[in-house]
Amino acid sequence: LVWRFGLEEIDGSVQDIYAKEFKRRIEEKSAGQVTVDIYSYGTLGESEDLTTLTSLGTLQMTHASVGIIGSLVPEMQVFNIPYIFSQDDKLNQSVLTNNTTLYEVVGNALIDQDLRLMTFYLEGDMVWSTNTEIVKPDDFKGFRMRVMNSPLVIESFSVYGADTIPLPYSQVYGALQANIIDGQSNPVFSIEEMKFYEVTEYMIWPGKQKFTTSVIANQAWYLSLSAEHKVLLRDTFEEMSDFIFEKQQALNKAQLTKIKEFKPNMTFITLTRAQQNAFRKFSVPIRERYVELAGQPGERLLKALDEAFGNKK
Ligand code: 6CS
Known part of the structure; x- marks a missing residue:
């Protein structure tokens, strides 16, 4: 077989x-x-x-x-x-x-x-690899963010005011190089193996987001x-x-060690708890959109996961 x-x-x-x-x-x-x-x-x-x-x-x-x-x-x-x-x-x-x-x-x-x-x-923590510094939701205004082509991923960046650009994985490097997008989000290993670090200047850990x-x-x-x-x-x-x-x-x-070695002038940022809270406020409309898209079974799943992960109301 x-x-x-x-x-x-x-x-x-x-x-x-x-x-x-x-x-x-x-x-x-x-x-x-x-x-x-x-x-x-x-x-x-x-x-x-x-x-x-x-x-x-x-x-x-x-x-x-x-x-x-x-x-x-x-x-x-x-x-x-x-x-x-x-x-x-x-x-x-x-x-x-x-x-x-x-x-x-x-x-x-x-x-x-x-x-x-x-x-x-x-597969790892999501990291925003970008060409400008992003530490508050407002920094996404007018920012052209490559997204995977799924409604909620699009929603999760457009609520901050970003222009979302769905692109296949294979086209992200070229789009960064040609300045068609300003950033993308993926785990560290992907940023290394797809060479996104060559064409972005910042790696930003937003916290508690996983691939x-x-x-x-x-x-x-x-x-x-x-x-x-x-x-x-x-x-x-x-x-x-x-x-x-x-x-x-x-x-x-x-792969993080490799990126640091290959690109010594890369800026690494981890959002502080206060900075994360400013982004987290936008989760409310994102959650509502999820329930709209995934209906009653989705609502049940969201509730079960909030409980399992120990999320407070
Ligand atoms: O960004 C993407 O589209 C892709 N990223 C990873 C790490 N795996 C597969 C997915 O298609």
């Missing part, structure tokens, strides 16, 4: 590290019965195409980041709400791996698209698997949670 697995990222990325280890474990445990073929970013089109190819059964599985799949499955956009996560990444990881309401609500929404939710995991991805599968394919293979998948995805948590932490740390 061959299981084809799609990635939204290039070789060396968090998704690549994940897929290679997943392949190794599945092939070893299935004793040669299953081969996992990995398709890196770019080999099968843009990120959105991977979801379509998985619904069609061309791919059996793919990564689907919440900012990418959010226009198709609005419920997934809950993780694009700024400041939804906890400060404690171990707690964040466990909610993403086990929360019952999360798997129920998102699982049901995906089934409507012939897709099946396999897992969620974190979140999922692995989804073709539902008909999954249902056709033997009981033994379903267990193999369930156990492997569960084991991968701790593996990737440590790997993404280490990779983001290592």
Whole structure:
């Protein structure tokens, strides 16, 4: 059997590290019965195409980041709400791996698209890499921010007054270089491997915003698997949670050191708590928009996650 697995990222990325280890474990445990073929970013089109190819059964599985799949499955956009996560990444990881309401609500929404939710995991803290200093919402006025093409990501920057420009991942570097956009948001490892640091001057940590991805599968394919293979998948995805948590932490740390070395004049800013609070005030209309887009199941999910992350009213 061959299981084809799609990635939204290039070789060396968090998704690549994940897929290679997943392949190794599945092939070893299935004793040669299953081969996992990995398709890196770019080999099968843009990120959105991977979801379509998985619904069609061309791919059996793919990564689907919440900012990418959010226009198709609005419920997934809950993780694009700024400041939804906890400060404690171990707690964040466990909610993403086990929360019952999360798997129920998102699982049901995906089934409507012939897709099946396999897992969620974190890829790192979101960092704004920009050409001007941004420390208060007003600094976004007239700022041309590249966004992933999902309504809530667009909303989450337009509420600050930014001009939002949706662009595929592969076009972000060129757009920064040609001065078509003023900045973008991604984890450190991505800013290093996509070379965004070469064409931006500031790296700004807004706090408590995480790049979140999922692995989804073709539902008909999954249902056709033997009981033994379903267990193999369930156990492997569960084991991968701790593996990737440590790997993404280490990779983001290592790539930050590299950026500091390659670009000594980069300015690094972490928003203070007071600065974060000024941005956090805008979460209210963003949350309302989420509920508008994701309806009653979304509202239930938002409530469950606020509880799980220990967010106060
Ligand atoms: O910014 C993006 O579009 C992409 N960023 C990452 C880190 N992974 C995939 C996603 O498409």
